[in-house]
Every structure is written in C-alpha cells, then in structure tokens.
Amino acid sequence: MARKKTNEKVRTKITFKDIKKQGFLMVVSFFVVVYGIIFYYWPLTGWIMAFQNYKPKKGLLGSKFVGLDKFKFLFEDEVFIKVIRNTFAMGVINLVTTTIMAVLFAIILNEVRRAWIKKPIQTISYLPHFLSWIVVTSIIHVSLSPTGIVNDLLLRFGVIKQAINFFAFPKYFWPIVAFANCWKETGWNAIIYLAAITAIDPALYEAASIDGADRLQKIRYITFPGIKPTFLILLLMNVGNVLNAGFEVQYLLGNGLVQSVSQTIDIYVLKWGISQNDYSLGTAAGLFKSAVSIAIIVIANKLAKKYSDQRLF
Amino acid sequence: MKVKKIAALLLSCAMMTSLLAGCGNTAGGGAADTGAADTAATADTAADTSADTGSDDAGSGEVTNFTMFITMPGSEINDDNEIAQMIADKWGVKVKETWLTGQTASEATGTLIAGGEYPDFIDSDEMNLLVDADALVPLDDYIDQYPEFRDTWFTPEEWDKFRQPDGHIYWINPFGNTMGETKQTTHNDEAFWIQVRVLEWANYPKIETMDQYFQLLEDYIAANPTMDDGTENMAYTILCEDWRYFCLENAGQFLAGYPNDGSVIVNKETMTIEDYNTSEDTKLYLKKLNEEYQKGFVDPESFTQTYDEYIAKLSTGRVLGMVDQWWDFAYTVNDSFKQSGLDLKGCNYVPLGLTTKPGMENRWHTYDDTVNQASGIAITTDCADPDKAFKFLVDCAMDQELHDLRFWGVQGVDYDVDADGLFYRTDEQRQNWADTSYQAAHRCQYTYFPQWHGTSRDGKNANKPEEQPSEFMNDMAEPLKNCFNAYGYTTYPQFIGSVVETNGPWFPMYSYSNNFTTETPGGVAWAKMGEVKHEWLPKVVMAKDFDKGYAEYMDAYNACKPEDFIAEMQAILDTFK
Numbered sequence: 084m085a086r087k088k089t090n091e092k093v094r095t096k097i098t099f100k101d102i103k104k105q106g107f108l109m110v111v112s113f114f115v116v117v118y119g120i121i122f123y124y125w126p127l128t129g130w131i132m133a134f135q136n137y138k139p140k141k142g143l144l145g146s147k148f149v150g151l152d153k154f155k156f157l158f159e160d161e162v163f164i165k166v167i168r169n170t171f172a173m174g175v176i177n178l179v180t181t182t183i184m185a186v187l188f189a190i191i192l193n194e195v196r197r198a199w200i201k202k203p204i205q206t207i208s209y210l211p212h213f214l215s216w217i218v219v220t221s222i223i224h225v226s227l228s229p230t231g232i233v234n235d236l237l238l239r240f241g242v243i244k245q246a247i248n249f250f251a252f253p254k255y256f257w258p259i260v261a262f263a264n265c266w267k268e269t270g271w272n273a274i275i276y277l278a279a280i281t282a283i284d285p286a287l288y289e290a291a292s293i294d295g296a297d298r299l300q301k302i303r304y305i306t307f308p309g310i311k312p313t314f315l316i317l318l319l320m321n322v323g324n325v326l327n328a329g330f331e332v333q334y335l336l337g338n339g340l341v342q343s344v345s346q347t348i349d350i351y352v353l354k355w356g357i358s359q360n361d362y363s364l365g366t367a368a369g370l371f372k373s374a375v376s377i378a379i380i381v382i383a384n385k386l387a388k389k390y391s392d393q394r395l396f
Numbered sequence: 397m398k399v400k401k402i403a404a405l406l407l408s409c410a411m412m413t414s415l416l417a418g419c420g421n422t423a424g425g426g427a428a429d430t431g432a433a434d435t436a437a438t439a440d441t442a443a444d445t446s447a448d449t450g451s452d453d454a455g456s457g458e459v460t461n462f463t464m465f466i467t468m469p470g471s472e473i474n475d476d477n478e479i480a481q482m483i484a485d486k487w488g489v490k491v492k493e494t495w496l497t498g499q500t501a502s503e504a505t506g507t508l509i510a511g512g513e514y515p516d517f518i519d520s521d522e523m524n525l526l527v528d529a530d531a532l533v534p535l536d537d538y539i540d541q542y543p544e545f546r547d548t549w550f551t552p553e554e555w556d557k558f559r560q561p562d563g564h565i566y567w568i569n570p571f572g573n574t575m576g577e578t579k580q581t582t583h584n585d586e587a588f589w590i591q592v593r594v595l596e597w598a599n600y601p602k603i604e605t606m607d608q609y610f611q612l613l614e615d616y617i618a619a620n621p622t623m624d625d626g627t628e629n630m631a632y633t634i635l636c637e638d639w640r641y642f643c644l645e646n647a648g649q650f651l652a653g654y655p656n657d658g659s660v661i662v663n664k665e666t667m668t669i670e671d672y673n674t675s676e677d678t679k680l681y682l683k684k685l686n687e688e689y690q691k692g693f694v695d696p697e698s699f700t701q702t703y704d705e706y707i708a709k710l711s712t713g714r715v716l717g718m719v720d721q722w723w724d725f726a727y728t729v730n731d732s733f734k735q736s737g738l739d740l741k742g743c744n745y746v747p748l749g750l751t752t753k754p755g756m757e758n759r760w761h762t763y764d765d766t767v768n769q770a771s772g773i774a775i776t777t778d779c780a781d782p783d784k785a786f787k788f789l790v791d792c793a794m795d796q797e798l799h800d801l802r803f804w805g806v807q808g809v810d811y812d813v814d815a816d817g818l819f820y821r822t823d824e825q826r827q828n829w830a831d832t833s834y835q836a837a838h839r840c841q842y843t844y845f846p847q848w849h850g851t852s853r854d855g856k857n858a859n860k861p862e863e864q865p866s867e868f869m870n871d872m873a874e875p876l877k878n879c880f881n882a883y884g885y886t887t888y889p890q891f892i893g894s895v896v897e898t899n900g901p902w903f904p905m906y907s908y909s910n911n912f913t914t915e916t917p918g919g920v921a922w923a924k925m926g927e928v929k930h931e932w933l934p935k936v937v938m939a940k941d942f943d944k945g946y947a948e949y950m951d952a953y954n955a956c957k958p959e960d961f962i963a964e965m966q967a968i969l970d971t972f973k
Contacts, residue, residue: 139529250700339930358502359914
C-alpha cells in the first residue's frame with residue numbers, strides 16, 4: 084500500500100483484498116449509506132416542487148412547471164425580505180450569545196474546586212434543555228407580562244414607574260429570544276466545553292503555578308487555547324445552522340404587534356406555504372434557506388482552513 | 397458485576413422498544429377495528445332506504461370505531477365514556493374526536509394533506525384544501541339514499557350552496573338548523589358583553605352607544621376598584637390572538653347597524669360590497685378605544701395575551717366587559733363561574749347591541765338559521781366504511797333518542813321528566829353537567845355531528861337544554877335572573893334588540909372569504925390585509941396621537957391593494973343579483 088504524503092498526489096490503489104479485510108466495516112457502513120441516501124438525498128428530488136405550481140392531487144410529475152415564478156414572488160415580497168433579516172439577526176444573536184455563555188459557564192464551573200457543589204450545579208444547569216419550548220415560552224410569557232414577576236420587581240425597586248408590556252415592543256423581541264435560548268441551552272452546550280477543559284493536561288496548570296500565574300492568567304493562557312479546537316469546530320457546525328434560528332420560540336412568543344421582527348423563514352413558509360396550500364412557495368423558501376446555509380458553511384470552512392488547523396471538510 | 401451487565405442489557409432493550417412505540421398504524425387506524433365480516437352486513441343495512449329508523453344495528457353487532465378531527469379547540473372525552481359506550485351499543489358507532497391544539501386550522505389541515513393520512517371524519521375551516529387534495533368522499537349518492545334526511549335537513553337551494561365547482565357535495569354543515577318552533581334563548585354571536593353586577597349597581601340603565609357603555613364601566617371602577625376578595629377590577633379587555641382578533645377587528649360593521657357578514661358590509665339596496673375597515677364607524681370605534689386605553693381602562697395586556705390567558709382572566713370574574721362571540725368564551729367561563737361561585741356575585745355576562753348613535757337599528761343578532769357553506773362534517777377517503785359512517789351521520793340528525801342522549805344525557809341520571817312530560821334538571825344534575833371531569837367521563841355530545849335547535853319531535857321539549865325555557869331560567873344564578881327580570885326579558889337576544897329580518901341568500905359573506913387562497917389576487921390581498929390589521933389595529937389603539945397612527949395604518953392598509961379583495965367579493969355577490 085503506497086503511503087500518501089502531504090504534497091504528493093499518490094493514488095492509493097484499493098484492491099479487493101483490502102475490501103474483504105474490512106468486510107464487517109463495509110457492511111455496516113453500507114447500511115448507513117443506504118439510510119443516508121433514502122432519508123437525506125432522495126427527498127431532495129422534491130426540490131423540483133419549487134419550480135412547479137405543485138398540487139398534491141397531481142403529484143410531482145403532473146404539476147405545471149412555472150420556472151422561477153415562485154422565487155420571483157418571494158423576493159418581490161417585502162415581508163419575505165424582512166423575514167430573512169429577522170432569521171439572520173436572531174440566528175447570529177443566538178449563536179453569539181449562546182456560545183459566549185456556554186464558554187463562560189464552562190470556565191467558571193471548572194474553577195469550582197469542590198465536586199459536591201460542581202456536580203449538582205452542572206446537572207441542574209442542563210435540565211432546562213429537556214423542557215419543551217411550550218413550557219419555557221409559557222413561563223417567559225407570564226413572567227414578562229405587565230402583571231408578571233419581572234415588572235413586579237422593577238416597580239418595587241423603583242426602576243420603572245409603570246409596568247412595561249415587553250411583548251408589545253418590537254425592540255425587546257430579539258433580546259428576549261436570545262435570553263430564552265441562553266436560559267435553556269447554556270447548561271447543555273457547556274457540557275462539551277467542560278469535557279474539553281477536563282481534557283487539558285493538568286501538568287500545564289502546575290507548570291503555570293510554578294511560573295507564578297494567578298487564576299485569571301491560567302484561564303487566559305491555558306484554558307482558552309486548550310478549548311480553541313473544540314470552540315472552532317462547534318462554531319463551524321453551528322454557523323451553518325444560523326438560518327434555522329428557529330420556529331417554536333418565535334411562533335409561541337410572537338404576536339401581531341411584533342410580527343415585523345418575530346417572523347422567521349419557517350413561520351413564513353407555514354403561513355404562506357402550508358396554510359395557503361401553496362407547497363411550491365414553501366419549498367422555494369426552504370430551497371433558498373438550504374442554498375444560503377451551504378454557502379455559509381463552505382465559506383466558513385475555507386476561512387477556518389486558512390487561519391487555523393480546524394476544519395470540517 | 398454480572399448484575400450490572402444484565403441491568404445494562406435490560407435497560408438498552410427497554411430503550412429500543414420505546415423507540416418502536418412511536419410506530420403505530422395511524423392511517424384509518426380506527427376503522428381498522430371493524431372486522432372484514434361486518435362490512436358486508438353494514439353495507440346491507442346502509443343500502444336500505446328506510447331512512448329515519450333509529451335502527452339498532454343489532455344485526456351487524458360489531459361496533460365500528462371512527463376517528464374524527466375538528467379544527468377547533470375542544471376537550472377529548474375519555475375512551476370509556478359512558479354515553480359514548482351507550483351510543484356504540486345501540487347505533488354501532490363510536491367516534492374518537494381529536495381537537496385543534498397549538499396550531500391554526502390552516503396549518504393543521506395543510507399538515508394533514510402534506511402527510512396524506514386522514515381521519516375518517518373531518519370538519520375543517522379549510523375544506524377547499526381538502527377537496528383540492530382529493531381527500532373527501534362525494535356525499536351526493538349517500539344523501540340520495542336517505543330521502544327523508546335529505547328533505548328535512550336542507551332545502552334544495554341550501555343543498556346547492558354546498559355544491560362544489562365539480563358538482564359534488566363533500567360536506568354537510570351540522571349546525572344552525574331549527575326544528576319546529578324556535579326556542580332560541582342564547583345569543584350565539586358577537587356583542588359587547590357586560591357583567592350583570594355592573595348593570596345592577598347602576599340600577600339597570602339602558603345602554604345604547606359606546607360612550608354610554610364606557611362611561612358606565614368607568615363609573616363602576618371608580619366606585620368599586622376591587623372585588624370582594626381584593627382582586628382589582630378590570631374595565632375592558634380585548635382578545636386579538638390570531639384568528640380570534642375579530643374581537644377587535646370587525647365591531648365596526650355591527651356598530652354601523654349591519655349584520656355579521658364577517659369580512660365586508662353588504663349594502664342591500666345597491667347590492668354593493670362596502671369595506672368596513674375604512675368606514676367612519678370603525679374609525680370612531682378605534683378612536684373610542686384609543687381614548688379609553690390612554691385613560692387606562694383598557695387592559696394593557698390585550699394585544700399580547702394568548703387565548704388561554706384571556707379565558708383565565710375572564711374566569712377570575714374581574715373583567716367587566718369585552719367584545720366577543722358567545723361560543724368563544726361562554727361555555728368555558730360560565731361553567732367555571734358555576735364551579736367557583738362567582739355567578740352568585742353577578743359575574744355572568746349579558747350582551748349589548750351598541751351602535752354608533754343612539755336609536756339606530758342594529759343587527760348584532762341573526763334571527764334565522766345561518767347556513768355556513770364554508771365548512772361542515774365530511775367523510776374522507778381514508779374511511780374504511782363510508783356507508784356506516786354516513787348512516788351514523790343521518791342517525792344523529794334523524795334519531796330523537798340519540799339526539800336526547802347527546803344533549804340531555806341519560807334520563808334519570810342527567811335529567812328527569814315531570815308530570816307534563818317536560819324535561820327538567822335538579823341543581824345537582826346541573827352542577828354535574830357543568831363539571832369538566834364529569835363531562836369527560838360521562839357526557840358525549842359529538843358536537844360536530846348534525847344537531848338541531850328548536851323543538852324536539854315530541855313537540856314539547858327543546859332539543860337543547862339551554863333552550864328549554866324552564867331550564868334556561870332555572871339554570872341562572874340569582875343576579876343574572878334579577879337582571880333579566882328588571883328589564884323584562886326572557887331571552888338573551890332581547891337584550892340586544894336587533895331587527896328581526898331574514899338575511900339575503902349570500903349571507904354570510906365570510907363563508908366565501910374564508911375559502912380564499914393566494915391563488916387569486918383577491919386572496920393575496922385578503923391575506924396581506926390580515927397581516928396588516930394584526931399589526932396595526934393594536935398600534936392604532938395604543939397610539940399617543942390617534943390621527944397620526946390611523947393615517948399610518950391607512951397607508952399600510954392601502955398598500956395591500958384591498959380593492960382586489962373587494963372586487964372579488966363583489967363578483968361573488970353579483971351572482972346573487
């Protein structure tokens with residue numbers, strides 16, 4: 084077997100003997116590949132709906148072909164442009180805040196020395212992840228209402244003179260969504276970072292102590308660089324998800340007054356696609372979303388390749 | 397160590413099996429219970445043209461389980477519900493109803509279509525989508541098999557209203573049919589509601605306009621800022637969540653004296669469509685709300701509360717007044733008042749038919765039967781036994797015994813018969829009937845199957861207990877009864893005093909606009925108008941400068957091209973000329 088060296092373009096010849104040797108692995112991965120094809124690639128043929136005037140009665144092959152009409156409708160609709168802006172904005176805000184919170188939380192938790200405090204705190208912190216969004220948004224909706232606890236406290240401490248209905252003002256919506264995401268996901272996201280931190284060689288910390296580093300310096304020079312690979316990989320994976328800013332939170336917390344900032348692409352697809360029986364429009368919007376996400380991931384990966392040694396592919 | 401290994405193995409097996417729990421046969425799952433044997437037997441009985449036999453299907457024996465989905469919220473009854481079992485024993489059919497939760501009707505229907513699996517019966521607000529997807533069974537032939545049902549239920553013109561462009565009838569509206577003498581005691585529509593304790597405090601005045609209404613509420617709050625137990629009274633709240641925002645949105649058409657065409661005003665003299673959204677009456681209405689909001693008498697949570705929060709608020713008894721439709725709040729809230737004793741404190745609501753100027757005619761109340769052709773009960777193509785399904789539908793309409801079981805309950809348990817043959821209830825029976833757990837365990841109304849108002853076939857009793865004059869009055873708490881007596885009224889519609897007239901054959905126009913989709917420019921305009929109104933009506937009410945806010949609203953509104961929508965509605969109205 085020829086060994087591939089980094090700058091040599093040597094094609095390894097795969098012989099039947101090699102395949103037979105890895106027989107078991109081949110069989111198992113065969114099933115995975117088949118699963119992938121059936122559930123991830125075959126449904127992509129449905130993308131043709133975006134170019135048709137799809138009617139469930141007529142099916143994929145019978146519906147009328149209309150080319151880019153649906154896309155034209157989308158991009159001429161100023162609601163859709165706003166919706167793209169909302170999705171991007173909330174996606175980016177969520178990404179930034181949840182990442183920062185998760186890293187901070189992991190680092191701080193790591194500094195806790197006593198295991199009997201650390202373990203329960205960590206367990207409690209990731210419990211909200213298992214709650215459904217319905218429960219979380221109900222709690223948030225009630226807490227932030229004019230008669231809710233937040234207004235109650237603010238009034239008591241004299242911070243405001245009159246209760247604010249936080250859901251009536253578009254400017255509060257994105258921060259509320261970011262807060263909801265952080266509250267629910269910080270503990271869960273921090274798990275990976277905590278694991279990465281634990282993997283850092285304790286000898287480094289000892290060496291740093293000997294050199295006279297204090298706690299903050301240890302964090303800055305050892306912990307941060309130690310989790311950098313994890314951080315970059317997770318960032319790369321999440322960046323492709325930025326347009327999946329969500330559906331549930333915005334759907335449940337939104338209302339008529341804030342709809343100009345609360346509607347995401349998914350809600351738009353639901354309202355103008357499924358509810359209007361216009362599956363083509365919904366597919367067109369979804370196609371657009373996928374195209375943008377792929378572009379983002381490819382660009383991010385290229386940047387990662389160039390400036391660090393972490394990359395997805 | 398071995399114990400650990402075995403425990404681990406058992407746990408992982410349990411996990412694997414729980415994965416499989418999600419797989420079940422859902423398509424026509426209910427009907428699958430019917431053995432192949434009795435489809436033959438039931439086909440025989442269905443082919444009989446002896447229509448209104450309250451026949452016992454003792455011949456076929458097996459109970460067929462059907463599923464049904466209704467795009468309205470509701471409570472499911474227990475699987476071992478007593479009356480459901482009695483109906484199953486006698487008529488051979490049990491229906492498992494599921495209701496709408498957490499979605500809009502369009503989303504639920506759209507998702508069903510996308511998934512391709514339907515329940516046996518369906519009643520959706522988006523019937524057109526289902527027809528387009530070829531999901532429904534044409535009912536024409538079945539209807540003709542039951543001539544007595546066909547002739548009693550609708551007139552030929554009414555049946556024609558349900559005919560789709562392809563000539564078939566796919567659904568039958570189960571409501572709004574009065575048998576014999578009308579005994580209409582409730583006002584099942586929209587109104588400005590007010591609590592009886594407010595009217596009592598003011599010594600039962602005559603309230604005709606919005607100004608008088610709000611003045612009364614303000615005065616009451618000034619005199620009684622809290623209830624007995626210290627909860628603050630709230631003058632007025634508004635529900636505007638999603639499709640229920642009619643509470644805010646269409647009051648303008650009523651205030652101008654027109655009936656509930658829902659999405660437009662029909663000028664009968666000129667047979668033209670008028671847009672109430674831009675009318676002077678709506679502007680005055682919004683201005684009044686704006687005034688009251690700035691004064692602090694309108695609930696600040698109005699525009700962000702969900703339907704559940706709204707109902708919870710009403711149930712506390714602290715809200716003095718609102719605009720809403722009876723069916724939207726009354727059943728839940730009145731039952732809850734009865735349970736908590738708030739009805740004894742005068743928290744029940746009565747309707748007022750306000751108009752812009754005093755002394756105007758109003759048409760808040762619809763006196764004749766409204767045939768809403770936009771939706772109704774339909775049988776889907778996934779139903780394994782449409783014959784038996786349709787027969788049950790007919791039984792619901794034609795069999796008095798079944799009707800009484802559904803709406804009165806079991807004789808001796810839920811109601812008794814007096815010496816004159818009239819049905820009546822004791823207090824305990826009334827309490828039970830209003831109790832939610834009793835309802836789930838015992839009451840089975842099949843509310844979206846055909847039903848009658850008016851008089852029972854026995855000529856004496858009402859088809860529905862709430863319309864039985866004796867029951868109606870007896871069921872009321874003291875304060876409510878006093879209110880009725882003070883004004884000399886015996887029914888709710890009398891509070892409103894609407895003009896008694898028959899509506900045109902086009903009524904209600906909302907049944908047409910409900911079916912618009914974005915395929916037509918009128919439909920696109922309608923969808924956009926909805927979005928604009930959702931955003932702007934609250935803003936206009938909350939605006940510090942009303943005129944500026946209203947002008948901005950009009951700009952956004954006109955950008956939706958409402959003229960397309962009006963034109964399409966006009967075209968529909970023209971077919972009635």
